[in-house]
Amino acid sequence: MRTRWTVLLVLTLLLAGCTGGGSDSGTGRVTLRFQSLAWQEESVEINKELVREWNASHPDVKVEYVQGSWDSVHDQLLTSFEGGEAPDVIHDASDDLADFAYGGYLADLTDLLPERLRADIPQRSWETATFGDGIYGVPFLQEPRVLIANATWLKEAGVRIPTPQRPWSWAEFREITEQLSGDGRYGVAWPLKDPVSATLNLSLSAGGQLFHRGADGKVTVRFEAGDEIVPRTVHDQVGKDGSAPASLLGSGGSDTLPGFFAGRYAMVPLGFSYRQQIVQQAPEGFDWQVLPAPAGTDGLTQGVSPQTLSIAEDSPHREEAAAFIDFLLRPSNMVRLALGDWMLPTGTRALADPALHTPKDDWATGTALAAHLRPAPAQSVRGYPEWKDKVATPAFQEYYSGAIGLGELRERLEEDGNLVLARYQR
Structure with a gap:
């Protein structure tokens, strides 16, 4: 017992x-x-x-x-x-x-x-x-995504400094990064270890939605004109303008800071919280500033x-x-x-x-x-983690590196992506 x-x-x-x-x-x-x-x-x-x-x-x-x-x-x-x-x-x-x-x-x-x-x-x-x-x-x-900029570099170059009231457009941003580049230095460094969330959240400013919910409640992927602007900007800065180094595309945000402090890149798109690392790690006398991310047809809107x-x-x-x-x-x-x-x-x-x-x-x-922060496009999409890992991340990585073109990027995001999402919406 x-x-x-x-x-x-x-x-x-x-x-x-x-x-x-x-x-x-x-x-x-x-x-x-x-x-x-x-x-x-x-x-x-x-x-x-x-x-x-x-x-x-x-x-x-x-x-x-x-x-x-x-x-x-x-x-x-x-x-x-x-x-x-x-x-x-x-x-x-x-x-x-x-x-x-x-x-x-x-x-x-x-x-x-x-x-x-x-x-x-x-x-x-x-x-x-x-x-x-x-x-x-x-x-x-x-936290919004912002541009952390070398204030001295931008001032010496004489470029217009954007403000939340008067931001750069995506086209102007591309022109300025090209103007700032040369002699082994780059106008911008894109740390895109996670290319999907960065691309989708910034694309809201250009009217990109990517995920569309039908009358039946089911979500499908459609890569439309507004979805193209941000990825095409990054792709062209790396592959056409030479204003962004390809070597950092797979890096995390912290990986860009040593080169930023050394004067290799004029700007780095980062989350707002990276300011703490910059305050702690920047060399004495290094002058930096926060700029708003570029704006599109929907202004400064971005997903969070x-x-x-x-x-x-x-x-x-x-x-x-x-x-x-x-x-x-x-x-x-x-x-x-x-x-x-x-x-x-x-x-x-x-x-x-x-x-x-x-x-x-x-x-x-x-x-x-x-006031410009909105729900990230993928916020309520069932199956998003699998879509991101198996479809979107490799597709964006290959597009940014130049291995595939915009048409194949669209095809993979839509066709392969919708096959994944469909399994979660039966």
């Missing part, structure tokens, strides 16, 4: 250990696991500070900080969901949520979030985390996939998890998170904070672009 009860006790403990959170034995205190993807030292410390502040003021709901990684988050979450070991509060990006939301792994937050938080974040941001009739994440941090906070469907403490998210995203705390990550908050009250409108480190340039 003792053996039987021992086995039952072990099984009970194992099952309890598979849940995301739980209650401390005998105390009634709830424990939540919060998996954060913060990685910069300043950002990690702010997230941990906020957890400590919550725990100090909420003795009945303890939050444990769990460090995750952007490099492996999708596969790690999928494994934890399927194994019943997902954290209660999940930090991710909105373009990674669709399959988890449709797969039933994330809780619908529609009735869990307080009205204060719902009203503070614009509808265009909520759209990035809305799938079907539910909300499966709270978008809280976002905000960072999000979600709650696991299997969490036994959804209300407590929602309360913790509300705490993290109070306006003052959202400002702290934005400053720590060098990004923009989605909340309107946080975005209005004077700390995010200073000329220092060109914060004001970034906040001027916030």
Whole structure:
């Protein structure tokens, strides 16, 4: 009999250990696991500070900080969901949520979030985390893609400096990068290790949509005139004008910084948060500035996939998890998170904070672009990760390198791409 009860006790403990959170034995205190993807030292410390502040003021709901990684988050979450070991509060990006939301792994937050938080974040941001009739994440941090420029180089060349009120067109951008090039130096360096999201998000400015939803709700790929402008610009800068080096097309943003500091490239298109690395790594006296990305027929519009906070469907403490998210995203705390990550908050009250409108480190340039940010084109497309990995990434890489032309790029994105998407929409 003792053996039987021992086995039952072990099984009970194992099952309890598979849940995301739980209650401390005998105390009634709830424990939540919060998996954060913060990685910069300043950002990690702010997230941990906020957890400590919550725990100090909420003795009945303890939050444990769990460090995750952007490099492996999708596969790690999928494994934890399927194994019943997902954290209660999940930090991710909105373009990674669709399959988890449709797969039933994330809780619908529609009735869990307080009205204060719902009203503070614009509808265009909520759209990035809305799938079907539910909300499966709270978008809280976002960043525009900008041009980080060698201010001295541009000033000496006498080119017109763009502003959010009067940006360069894509055609003008190409002309200026050609003007700045020569003698082993380039007007721009494109780090396109992830060519798909960069291309699609910037293409919104030129009217590119790529993904089109029909009356039946199914999504198909159509590579139209507006979708051509950004990839053709990059392709021609590399292959025709010689104003961008082909050697950096497969590089990440950080890989371009040594050459940028050494004066090899006048500009680098990067996410707004790269300013932190530039402040930390730039040689003394190096003069840099943030410029808006070029504009097309739709102005400065560009797609973003905000960072999000979600709650696991299997969490036994959804209300407590929602309360913790509300705490993290109070306006003052959202400002702290934005400053720590060098990004923009989605909340309107946080975005209005004077700390995010200073000329220092060109914060004001970034906040001027916030109103132009829209959901990334692939935001709600089921099967997008597979389409991106198997079809779009190799197709764009080959087009940018000159291995294929625009016609074959279109054919592969549409024909091969629609075969992939069709499997997810039966």
